[in-house]
Amino acid sequence: MSCEKLQEKVAKAAEFIPKSFRTHAEFPLVKIDWIFEQLSALGIENSETGHELLMSEHCKFGYAREQFVDKGKLPIVIFSKIWGILREGAKEEPTEVQIPGVTSPQMVQIHTVGQMSTKELIEQYGPDCSSEIESEILKRSKGRNVIVFDVSSKKMNIKHSLKFMKEAKHHVTPSEWVDDTGEIWSVFPVGYWPNVEYDICPVTEEVLTDGYCASLGVSWSAVDDDCRKFIAVMKLKGIRLDIMSVNQVIDLAKEKGLDGLKKRFPTVTIEYLRLLDEGRLPPIDVNSKKIEERRHKKNAFEPRVHRH
Helix, strand or coil: CCCHHHHHHHHHHHCCCCCCCCCCCCCCCCHHHHHHHHHHHCCCCCCHHHHHHHHCCCCCHHHHHHHHHHHCCCCHHHHHHHHHHHCCCCCCCEEEECCCCCCCCCCEEEEEHHHCCHHHHHHHCCCCCCHHHHHHHHHHHCCCCCEEEECCCCCECHHHHHHHHHHCCCCCCCCEEECCCCCEEEEECCCCCCCCCEEECCCCCCECECCEECCCCEECCCCCHHHHHHHHHHHHCCCCCCHHHHHHHHHHHHHHHHHHHHHHCHHHHHHHHHHHHHCCCCCCEECHHHHHHHHCCCCCCCCCEEEC
């Protein structure tokens, strides 16, 4: 017998999955069914017992993220939102927190992630931190620039990051900041680290989140690198690439690959082959330095250099 409470949660969660989200060419049109499919893969069926399991301490955030994000290709921010809906009313998962000054074997279980102070979260944040910590910081920062790095050393500054965590609650934060001494700092959203390459959308050139382009509302995860470069050349050639046409091109790339794109766009193929021969195909990834450079060219609605 199905569970009415679980069905209500899934229906509510499905509202946050964009219509354009696809995991493959034959993406099921019913988003509710897709969510139940992911839950089923976790062993959670549409029943009272399944809902009880979902709400139990055995249903870990990390397991769900692997299924919905890593395998299902759902953008992490959207997953974080719908997982909160699905788990509404459950006790938060305990997490082991490293106390400053305490060596690795001496781990103390003191808080659930949601109970941790912002200072504790930032102190625990790093490339190898748990997905729960990253997700909680992302939620509190509203996805804004809050993690501060020294421009030259690329080291994270906890004090300044806490400052921008407070500011992010009230307004958009800058991508670059000059402190009272004149020192310049880079400010990034959660998940970005200096000297790491990030995939970018071949159309908008914005950094992708788990393969997802927020501006277009599409996932590039199932499109290989060669096809992405071809699509970037399409943009250079002035081919119209709006949300509808991009979805059609993505479907073609996933179904027919590079050969299908070449056959469909012969004039672009000539330019693609020329640039390929010259080693000048458009890049489909970018490092944090390039991200900073791109941000300087953004529109005036986002502050770039902020002085205090």
